[in-house]
Amino acid sequence: MNPEVDAYLVEGCGRCPLGGTPDCKVHCWTEELKLLRSIMLEAGLTEEVKWSVPNYTYKKRNVAMVAAFKEYCSLSFxxxxxLKDELGILEKPGENTQAGRVVKFTDTARILELKDALRALVFDAIAVQESGKKVQFKKIEEYEVPEEFQQRLAADPDLKMAFEALTPGRQKGYLLYFAGAKQSKTREARIDKYIPKILQGLGFHDR
Known part of the structure; x- marks a missing residue:
């Protein structure tokens, strides 16, 4: 048991002003987090804190983590x-997530009900790490390029060169954001706003 996780359960993650106060979201799910923690430790995983939340590793490789949110707490792989998800309890944390999957909880009863299934998932996750298997991520060429952005790239060689010089992750971020707008007018506005950053070689979240 890592004392840093003990501190997390008492003080919260510290990522917002509510950390260390009774209103911290960690305190909404203390018993649930403790139960999830015990399942991780019983599996022999190494406990530490990464990204301000309890993280569990096998031979220094990330396997799973637990975290508290406003409406639920979660175990994520x-x-x-x-993983072999025989009960179908794993969810994508986001529409475009490729590797990670989560199980969400709002009470201890559900965790106890799924305890054997969660253990099976944990041991399967360890086996996956042992095997060296990797998630096959989509290549950047497989992502949709909105027509509005295609037109801008075709009309502006400098923009095309700058965009192609970005890392695949930065390209993906822009394409997902541009394509996420339902209306053409909104897509065009997003493209106009971020063209200066693309020309500077910056990603969507870069400053």
Whole structure:
């Protein structure tokens, strides 16, 4: 048991002003988090804190982490897409997530009900790490390029060169954001706003 996780359960993650106060979301799910923690430790995983939340590793490789949110707490698996989910309890944390999968909880009863299934997922996740299996991520060429952005790239060689010089991750971020707008007018506005950053070689979240 890592004392840093003990501190997390008492003080919260510290990522917002509510950390260390009774209103911290960690305190909404203390018993649930403790139960999930015990399942991780019983599996022999190494406990530490990464990204301000309890993280569990096998031979220094990330396997799973637990976290508290406003409406639920969760157990998430870094390579969840490769796990055998016989009960169908794993969810994508986001529409475009490729590797990670989560199980969400709002009470201890559900955790106890699924305890054997969660253990099976944990041991499967360890086996995946042992095997060296990797999630096959989509290549940047497989992502949709909105027509509005295609037109801008075709009309502006400098923009095309700058966009192609970005890392695949930065390209993906822009394409997902541009394509996420339902209306053409909104897509065009997003493209106009971020063209200066693309020309500077910056990603969507870069400053």
């Amino acid at each position: 870094f390579k969840g897409a490769l």
